[in-house]
Amino acid sequence: MAHITPMATLAKQMKSNRIVVGTKVPHPCGDPNQPGEADHALRREIVRTALKALQTEVSGPTVFVPDISYTSG
């Protein structure tokens, strides 16, 4: 399982093993303040990072950072 969450530090404390950094709490997979296409691309990047995390060997809580930039919360 890969865990997409904007609160990666908390997820690490709770011992989640494959953590993928999401955007913001009210919208972990995307950014409503960006134009539709950019928002969608962001969501794709987060999911692709999560799929990569599933294929990566880890030995304990590990944070994967998607290549994301977002405008605001």
Add this chain to the structure above:
Amino acid sequence: MTPLRAMYYVNQFFGGIGGEDKADAPVAFREEAVGPGRRFQELCRESLEVAVTAVCGDNYFAEHQSEVVASILEAARKYGVRMLVAGPAFGSGRYGFACVEICHFLNVSTNIPCISGMYDESPAVELYRQYKDKEFFLVPTSEAASGMGEALSKMARLASRVARGEAIGSASEEGYISRGFRRDSVVDKTGAERAVDILLDKLAGRAFTTEIPIETVEEIPVAPPIASLKDVCLALVTTAGVVASGNPDGFKTNRNTQWRKYSIDKMNSMKDAKWDVLHGGYNTVFMHENPNYGVPLDACREIEGEGVFGKLYPYFYVTPGNLGSISAMQAISREIQRDMKAEGIDAALLVST
């Protein structure tokens, strides 16, 4: 002083009925001390009298919990008992859960004090901490039943003091397992001075005792990486609270203890259907407008179409995670995992808000 009347609870093994083959034995009551209860009775002769022993098979308890606790409550009233003693259960999982559930139920419904003992890494200890009952004390024991003598003396010492109406101090003073209560006490120094003292001790490498211990969470076994996603059935899970329109399953905005799965079969985006968002912990306006933020179906369908992974499971799993207790969430997680295994799901993406 007249000894206080107590009830003792044991499982089928310590009740002398039999081993695993008798784990289905229904609850029965005997008007005497049985098994470990006899030694316990000797140790507390002056302050306590075991008036009745409840014996129940471990599986029977697990499968008929509400019925068993109700009949134990009835017997406690019938025999006029003023204390319940259960176990010790050592490292036994089912027996430990039975002891904690019975003590919790009796303490909550009758206010009588309850004492039990088990290995402090037994899974039921977490439940005891969650229940946080004022007069339920759990004594740490060895993992194996060879520590019976020591476990019973610890339980008997505490039980005798409770029976005599003595004030019971903190977990560290008395040796029972901490429930996480913060007790008021009068000290000479202000909080600021104590904090600086602790910091100086820490910096100097001296021993110090924190006043607010941080809860520790157990490690979760690491799943091996998936070599190839080509044939993988992938499921989506969310704690964002995206539920069927009209909330037909009665989810609450916080402290949920149930989960559901809803169909996303043949949909290309969460926007293809109507959903509600039930969650009291974040601003749900964006999630209402576009539930793909919590269940990234649109992106997953595209990536599925590109052949990156085998297929998307045609339902997503949900519980609104707001204020979920660790034990309730762990129970939900176990049920979802069971369902996933039965459905042949190989991997999951969990989105949490």
